Amino acid sequence: MSMSPSPDTLAAFGKAKGFMPADEGLALYAAAAEAARLGLPLLEVGSYCGRSTLLLADAARAAGVTALTVDHHRGSEEQQPGWEYHDPELVDPGAGRMDTLPVFRRTLHAAGLEPYV
Template identity: 45%
Template sequence: MSTLPTHIGQVEMAEVKGFLADDEAEALYRHGLASAPMGAVLEVGSYCGKSTLYLALACKAHNSVVYAVDHHVGSEEHQPGEMFHDPDLFNANDQHFDSFAEFRRNVRRSGLSDWVVPLVAPSTVCARHWQTPLAMCFIDGGHSLDAALSDYRCWSDRVMRGGILAIHDLYPEPELGGQAPIAIYRLALASGLYEEVERVNSLGVLRKR
């Protein structure tokens, strides 16, 4: 039986924009609960906050926080004319994609503001002077090979021994989806530093040896 909450505060989770399936969300929440007592939790690619809220709820149980890294101007696939563009998130006044207002609204209405630290900047900028070891890192940022590799190189070394590295949108067959996330997943396994814990739908979960 699923333990995943359907409502968090005033937020109906089924209505939050995002691409996280329920079984993937439940796995994130479960690993967040197990990881938060050990140290910091961080995600790369918050979008409108669906994964953020599940990780924040897990962190709340242990008085920890989730660091939510996202520049909020959209990845390549979110831009006008692209497959995953959402016109509701396009700022017509400034003529650019902007998911931050929706993200803040969801965090505020969830009642989890004290357990979410938004880092509104590119992943590379956030990682530049990062010193805190990560008990869990969830990578779900840009899906170009350059973006995925950059996120992996920025954050995988910062995961503590015994910590979790979770990567979203793993598709073994190219016709099912982009290959950048599964490329960095395979890179992590090939490094010998990580072992596979589980695969849930398109979410892969690794533990650092």
């Protein structure tokens, strides 16, 4: 199994909304690829908009396992209105609250990695 994500996944990672730097993402992928060799699902706690999930999904695909994610998709404290990392594009107009789930799903779909999460 490769210890590097596919070029398509790297391109999607570069375009995805999120905070993870590329060097940390590559380290995450390498750790996920190693862990996936056990044949068990990978688990991500806190997926935001799916930037890091892309890398876990690519490692899962390569190993024939699944990546599981856990997130309430309402953002953390610093992402709420009035805080430094608030992104008004992520506010659900109907609920008036942060909702990163639609962006998360679009991120995975656009990269073709939905089946692995």
